[in-house]
Amino acid sequence: MPADDPAAGEVAVHLRLRSSRVTQVPTVGARGHRAGMASVPLAVLEASPAAVVAVDHGGLVVYANRKAQELFGYVASEIVDRPIERLIPDWVMKRHLRNRSEFPERPVARSMGIGMDLSGRRKDGTDFPVEISLTPVQTTDGAEVFATIVDITARKEAERALAQSERRLTAVLDGTPNPVVGVDASGLIVYVNQPAEETFGYTTGELLGQPVEMLLPESVVGRHVAHREAYVGHPVARPMGIGLDLEARRKDGRHFPAEISLSPVETAEGYQIFAQIVDITARKTAEAELLQAQKLESIGRLAGGIAHDFNNVLFAINGYAEMLEEDLAPGRRDSLDVDDARRSVVAIRTAGERGATLTAQLLAFSRQQVLSPKVIDVDAAVRAVEPMLRRLIGENVHLALVPGSKGGRIRLDPGQMDQILVNLVVNARDAMSGGGTVTIQTGRVDFGERDALEHVLATPGQYVVLAVSDTGEGMDRETREHIFEPFFTTKERGHGTGLGLATIYGIVQQAGGHVWVYSELGLGAVFKLYFPAVEELASEEALVADHGSTAAVGSVLVVEDEPAVRDMICRLLQRAGYEFETVGGPSEALEMMERRDTPIDVLLSDVVMPEMSGIELAELVLERHPHVGVVLLSGYTEETLDLARIRERGAMFVAKPVAGQDLLRAIRSVCRTARTRGQAS
Secondary structure: OOOHHHHHOOOOOOOOOOOOOOOOOOEEEOOOOOOOOOOOOOOHHHHOOOEEEEEEOEEEEEEEEEHHHHOOOOOHHHHOOOEEEHHHHHHHHHHHHHHHHHHHHHOOOEEOOOOOEEEEEEEOOOOOEEEEEEEEEOOOOOEEEEEEEEEEEHHHHHHHHHHHHHHHHHHHHHHHOOOOEEEEEOOOOOOOOOOHHHHHHHOHHHHHOOOHHHHHOOOHHEEEEEEEEHHHOOOOOOOOOOOOOEEEOOOOOOOOEEEEEEEEEEOOOOOEEEEEEEEEEHHHHHHHHHHHHHHHHHHHHHHHHHHHHHHHHHHHHHHHHHHHHOOOOOOHHOOHHHHHHHHHHHHHHHHHHHHHHHHHHHHOOOOOOOOEEEEHHHHHHHHHHHHHHHHHHHOOOOEEEEEEOOOOOOEEHHHHHHHHHHHHHHHHHOOOOOOEEEEEEEEEEEEEOOOOOOOOOOOOOEEEEEEEOOOOOOOOOHHHHHOOOOOOOOOOOOOOOHHHHHHHHHHHOOOOOOOEEEEEOOOOOEEEEEOEEEEOOHHHHHHHHOOOOOOOEEEEEEEOOOHHHHHHHHHHHHHHHOOEEEOOOOOHHHHHHHHHOOOOOEEEEOOOOOOOOOOHHHHHHHHHHOOOEEEEOOOOOOOOOOOHHHHHHEEEEEEEOOOOOHHHHHHHHHHHHHHHHHHHH
């Protein structure tokens, strides 16, 4: 039999030996089986799935079971009473003979050749890997050694295949340009490739056996541990952190953006998770540069469209103002045509309204306008804006109103409702170059009913519908898919900014509503806007102008650092009959408030000024004069203005540009409130 020969390790694979113990067996010699069987029947050895060979003290085989004969290819007569060396390969013979002679000195049951590769030799001369366990037995003929032999060829082939597969896997992992980190079920690192060392700045020795969290930002370590434990319970190959921005941490503490994909591998020690990490710093940088370029392109397109629209507005204002100035010249006043002068004034005002609408559209698109949502009656809102819409569409387009909401009310900024109607009607007009009909229809719908419109993705409940349809050119499918994208327009270059429909979509979404569009080429288009219905009474301020007492009662302090605006407000107050004082800044306003003998009823102030904001000024004034009413003016955005606290104290905000009557209405409102508070105190 092969013994503890080191040479065996050069050709065979790792061997594990199994030991057994037979306390008493029959003595077997050259003449066959002998009597003397005690506690172990011979049938047990013959039925063993392993080969069993007994050898006497002289090295002769005295017994070989059926499995041994099959394994080595001999019949019993060719093995029994023959030297055991016939079953041993020549290349380990010398070591075998020495070890066999030494075995009687320590005759104990043990596995043979622990930590070494053992082999047997068949009758045809072929070698094969084996596991052998030795059991010494005392018989009537002296000491004999029973060797249990297991052919491990299949296992060795599987081990070789596994080793080859592991070598291939290692070669692949080491050859990939991306870092790969293997982690066991407890979160300890069990493998890193060369790119992982280079990317994270650690050596393999510094990483192996350490928690994988050392490669993560500290802010996500706690969350990651929970996710890792959940993943081990349901391991599947997938990208990590889908929809999230992931980061990893280098040895020097720097973070970098990463994409991570996970692959679970089942091993004898349990699942191991292999994470492939891709450093996407370069891609993120490129994306940021591309986004910046796209922003600049969009700004260029936006600027071009705005410049065109504002140039038209300014052309009209300057042109009519020039004609009006000529008409009012001292030498021509006697022949002044009042009606013609009034037409110039109306044209100037109309152009100004167009400019204000464009500004409001830009602010709405950026969602930075100061909003004052109110409960409004949709039918009444449509009727209120009808005169302006008829002027906008021209004589060759018919405007039809079909009210049907029956008092349907929604919560929306009234100015936004005007924006929606103007944008949709103007778009409809532009789609009907040869004339046609624009129809504005209102109604109510219950999305809980079975006949609710299936194309609207809305929560159940009552909705008020505002529909604007036209008989124009219509749109194809590709155009419909892009109409709500910012800066997308089908108009000629320089005509329109492409913000109108994007603005409408944003307004409706902010109000909790939904937009639906249907159009076919040659069949016109219909836009249906669905707003959640409210049951509160409509705000009178949102429906009609305040036609109460027009008598101007009270005093106003105007604080405005822009001379042209200050002068216009003063003329407006003078014509309305108010007593007023004007200053150019907050310091002057505070001084004037202190030296006046009679108190001021209303503080009318711009919000953004050099010394302090109008909000800060109003707070100082209210601390000293709590009964003063406050009206704040600004064209800046809601994010710029911190209005909540001052509004709680009764201040009213008016967004620039503002119509004169709207400003007077705000002044009248806070003035009445201030006087009422003063009388009550």
